[in-house]
Amino acid sequence: MSTTNDIVLDRKPEAPAAAAPGFDWVRLVPLATVIAILTLWWFASTRGWVSRVFLPSPLAVLNSAYQVTVSGFADSTLLQHLLASLGRVFGALAASIVVAVPIGAIIASSRIGRGIFDPVVEFLRPLPPLAYLPLIIIWFGIGEASKVLVIALAMAPPIIIATAAGVRSVSRDRLNAARSLGATRLQLLRFVVLPSALPSIVTGIRIALGAGWSTLVAAELVAASRGLGFMIQSAATFLGTDVVILGIAVIGIVAILFELLMRALEKRFVPWSTHL
Structure with missing residues (x-):
């Protein structure tokens, strides 16, 4: 005869109730x-906690955004400044990808290549762009090439x-399996190595991209006539704090949009990535 304790012990545990869906x-x-942040900013500027010369109100920055968009600043509209900066950043990114991807593959697959390129990469990686900017100007002048090169040098190490x-x-097993099926070196690179390395790339x-945007202001300090960095520097010269904040906000917003775009492209074209 089973006791009450036996009945309790024999009973299967009930599955926990599913949490009710909610917001x-x-x-x-x-x-x-x-x-x-916007509220604190508003009170700090409108209540006189900080002088409006140093911290204009959000409304003043929005008004400056309208004026720069319509009438321009430093002989260019906000869109023209933005397009000039985008051209430099994407030109530098394209150059960096063309050069950096093969160098990274050589470093990973060849001891000689690692010995040649690894010291250079490790030397450049911690250097701030302002450190080698004067040297780039001496070598390449003050044209667009020097600006793009400075940004590209900041982008290449990552x-x-x-x-x-x-x-x-x-995976070595994947490489050996492809070799056993008769894959050539080019086929190994195209169908095994590149798809496996693409998420990391x-x-x-x-x-x-983040390093490039952070280098943009330094690159546009040199003989630029357009660009967000140039706009910020020009406004700072005349204490145009509202335009400075506008330029910083535009750079930050565009950088966030590019990050979201890169995530979407990664999900679309690299669905096998494990760190999405």
Whole structure:
């Protein structure tokens, strides 16, 4: 005869009840943070906590955005400044990808290549762009080439390091399996190495874009007539704090949009990535 304790022990544990679907309030945290910053900014400028010369109100910055968009600033509209900066950044990115991806693959696959390129990459990687900007100007002048080169030098190390890491992570079993099926070196590179390393390469490009935008202002300090960095520097010369804040905000917003675009492209074209 079973006792009450036996009945309790024999009973199967009930599955926990599914949580009732509801609104995820955590999603509102970023929005709340932005609202809090804007509110604090508004009170600091309108209540006189900080002089409006040093911190104009959000409304003043919006008014400056309209004026720069319609009438321009430093002989160019906001769109023209933005397009000039985008041209430099994407020109530098294209040059960096063309040079950095092969160098990263060589570093990962050849001891001689690692010995040649690795010291150069490790030397350039921690250097701030302002350190070698004067040397670039001496060598290449003050034209567009020097600006693009400075940004490209800041972009290349992340792509090289990410590419080398991606190539090293290729499974030996996959390589041996492809070789056993008669794959040539070119087929190994195209169908095994490149797809396996592509997620790391895309991550390196995302990091490089951030480095490029952070270098943009330094690159446009030299004999530029258009660009967001040039606009910021020109406004700072005349204490145009509202235009300075506008330029910083535009750079930040565009950088965020590019990051979101890179994530979308990664999900679309690199669905096998494990770090999405």
